[in-house]
Amino acid sequence: GNGAPPYEYLWNNGSTNPILPNLCAGTYTAFVVDDDGCTVSETYVLTEPSQLFPGAGSTDETAADANDGTAWAAPSGGAGPYTYHWNNNSTDSLITDLPPGNYTVTVTDANSCSASQTVVVHIFGCTTLDGIVSHNTCFESCDGTITVTLNNAMLPITYQWDNGSTGAVLTGLCIGTYSVTGTDATGCAGFGYFVIEQPLPLNANASNTDETEPDADDGTAWSVPLGGTSPYSYLWSNGSTDSLIVDLAPGVYFLTVTDDNGCTDLDIASISPVLCIGNHTFTYIEPTCHNSCDGSALAMVSDPNNVLSYLWNTGDTTNFLNNLCDGAYSLTITNENLGCTDQSFTFELDPPDS
Structure with missing residues (x-):
């Protein structure tokens, strides 16, 4: 100018x-x-053109393995005309006969401005999630497992559990509930809810009957297990593997019960003997002098349920003797109810010389 x-x-x-x-x-x-x-x-x-937007959309597969999905781009903004480039190398605005998957289109306008957008062609029926549950083998064993599978899905698959785990298999599970969401590469998701259970505590539950008479060795012991998982196996300390053992001498018998899952519980059966004579004590007093014959002896027996008889080697039949001289004495007690005897008191009086 x-x-x-x-x-x-x-x-x-x-x-x-x-x-x-x-x-x-x-x-x-x-x-x-x-x-x-x-x-x-x-x-x-x-001034500048409005923002370029690809306007991509898609339709899903209509039947299993149909591979008939579609995807398209309907751009807005920018400056026309537009060109298209899909990640399957197509350059059309509409692509058809697509298998399930992700499709990304890049739209470029007349000014060489570009924008990209991804759409998903979902597999027919999308997906479902199945699971296989293994419950705890024993009470509070915390060894449960859950294995899940996302059906009709496209890899890769991700899993998200409510306890924070991200794998298809959970192990070391205690009793409780567990939920998971599985998502495939197309964004289809399946949900699963599972319960881990456990058996009741295993109880060997041993019982017994005592000996029925002295030296009969006829005690019995048996087990009726509770809880756990049947069938059960048995091992007694006398080597028997039966649930019932018979003809037992008095004593303590240890039992191990094992259930079908390998869980174990211990118990004991105590076989009590039958005593011919109940609890008893014997006392005697020496004669004060040689040939004084003022000694005594007393048998005290606590056995109120049986009739007892006494026989001393002196011929006396009471539980108390007096006026005893020096010498050897013995007492035999008979249980009239059981028909057994116990020569349980023998002593010798030996007073000091006077």
Whole structure:
């Protein structure tokens, strides 16, 4: 234009160049000053196209293994015309006969601006989640497992459990409830809810009957297990592997019961003997002098349920003797109810010489 060169330039963004490159949308004002100090200004408004959006969509597979999904792009914004590039190398706006999967389209406008979008063609029926549960083998054993499978799914598959685990198999599980969501590569998800159970505590539950008469060795012991998982196996301390053992001598018998899962419990059976004579004590007093014959002996027996008879080697039949001289004495007690005898008291009186 007119004016005396040289010219100076000043833009409202601070630049002093006559040309501004790489500008964004906005308003720009230039001030030009010539050599005489005259100034002119000019304002420019730069606009840009609206944001480019691919507008991609899809339809899912309509039957199992049909591979008939579709995907398309319907762009908006930017500056037409548009070109298309899909991740399966198609360059059409509409692609058909697609197997399940993810499809990404990149749309480029007339100004070489581009934008991308991914859509999913889902497998027919999407997916379901199945699981196999193994419960705890013993009470509080915490050895349960859950194995899940996402059916009709496209790899990769991810799993998310409510306890934070992310695998298809959970192990070392205690009694309780567990839920999981499985998601495949197309975004289809299946949900599962599982319960880990446990058997009741195993109880060997041993019982017994005592000996029926002295030295009969006819005690019995048996087990009727409770809880655990049948069938059960048995091992007694006398080597027997039967649930019932008979003809037992008095004593303690240890039992180990093992259930079908290998859980064990211990118990004992105590066979009590039948005593011919109940609890008893014997006392005697020596004669005070040699040939004084003032000694005594007493048998005290606590056995109120039986009739007892006494026979001393002196011929006496009471539990108390007096006027005893020095010498040897013995007592035999007979249990009239059981028909057994016990020669349980023998002593010798030996008074000091006088």
